[in-house]
Amino acid sequence: DIVMTQSPDSLAVSLGERATINCKSSQSVLYSSSNKNYLTWYRQKPGQPPELLIYWASTRQSGVPDRFSGSGSGTDFTLTISSLQSEDVAVYYCQQSYSPPWTFGQGTKVEI
Amino acid sequence: EVQLVESGGGLVQPGGSLRLSCVASGFTFSSYAMSWVRQAPGKGLEWVSSISVSGANTYFTDSVKGRFTISRDNSKNMLFLQINSLRVEDTALYYCAKGWLTTALFDSWGQGTLVTVSS
Numbered sequence: 001d002i003v004m005t006q007s008p009d010s011l012a013v014s015l016g017e018r019a020t021i022n023c024k025s026s027q028s029v030l031y032s033s034s035n036k037n038y039l040t041w042y043r044q045k046p047g048q049p050p051e052l053l054i055y056w057a058s059t060r061q062s063g064v065p066d067r068f069s070g071s072g073s074g075t076d077f078t079l080t081i082s083s084l085q086s087e088d089v090a091v092y093y094c095q096q097s098y099s100p101p102w103t104f105g106q107g108t109k110v111e112i
Numbered sequence: 113e114v115q116l117v118e119s120g121g122g123l124v125q126p127g128g129s130l131r132l133s134c135v136a137s138g139f140t141f142s143s144y145a146m147s148w149v150r151q152a153p154g155k156g157l158e159w160v161s162s163i164s165v166s167g168a169n170t171y172f173t174d175s176v177k178g179r180f181t182i183s184r185d186n187s188k189n190m191l192f193l194q195i196n197s198l199r200v201e202d203t204a205l206y207y208c209a210k211g212w213l214t215t216a217l218f219d220s221w222g223q224g225t226l227v228t229v230s231s
């Protein structure tokens with residue numbers, strides 16, 4: 001199984017400041033045939049189901065604000081929130097869809 | 113607007129069974145893979161099971177193989193999860209999730225149905 005490890009487990013960021021979350025996979029999630037990284041980011045606000053933010057490691061889902069960006073390739077990935085808003089208080093998860101079982105990171109809690 | 117509404121959760125004793133359902137609307141259900149993802153109270157997300165568009169291919173996480181069965185009825189826009197031989201560690205909020213681009217890229221989620229396994 002591919003193990004997804006996020007860091008840090010939690011972070012506190014001031015409104016308007018940058019938040020950076022890291023995700024490391026135990027093996028590469030890059031499909032060489034398509035040159036796509038099968039790495040997805042979700043945001044889960046308190047009491048709500050997760051919502052898709054970023055797929056293919058760096059493609060923003062339709063409707064997601066451009067303050068969210070994803071980067072990385074192979075085994076190391078980053079989610080950046082360029083200017084934290086109050087509605088970004090949430091737990092963020094990375095997930096690999098490269099091979100089953102499709103695994104999530106443990107989550108990173110972002111607070112103000 | 114995509115809507116996924118789960119039902120069927122409840123309190124059940126260890127060793128018991130439940131059948132979870134998910135009604136889908138707002139998209140062509142028969143064109144997308146579907147999945148169940150669970151979240152134990154206060155914990156992270158865990159993928160449980162997925163099913164292909166036709167239902168011919170199913171996938172399970174190791175801890176539920178042989179106990180859980182996933183199925184779908186494309187004529188009724190419904191997804192099911194039959195869960196047998198329940199264990200305390202199966203206690204969780206079970207989300208129905210729609211696949212997009214790939215089976216395991218979840219672009220829409222329901223609100224979940226709570227399964228509690230306790231004696």
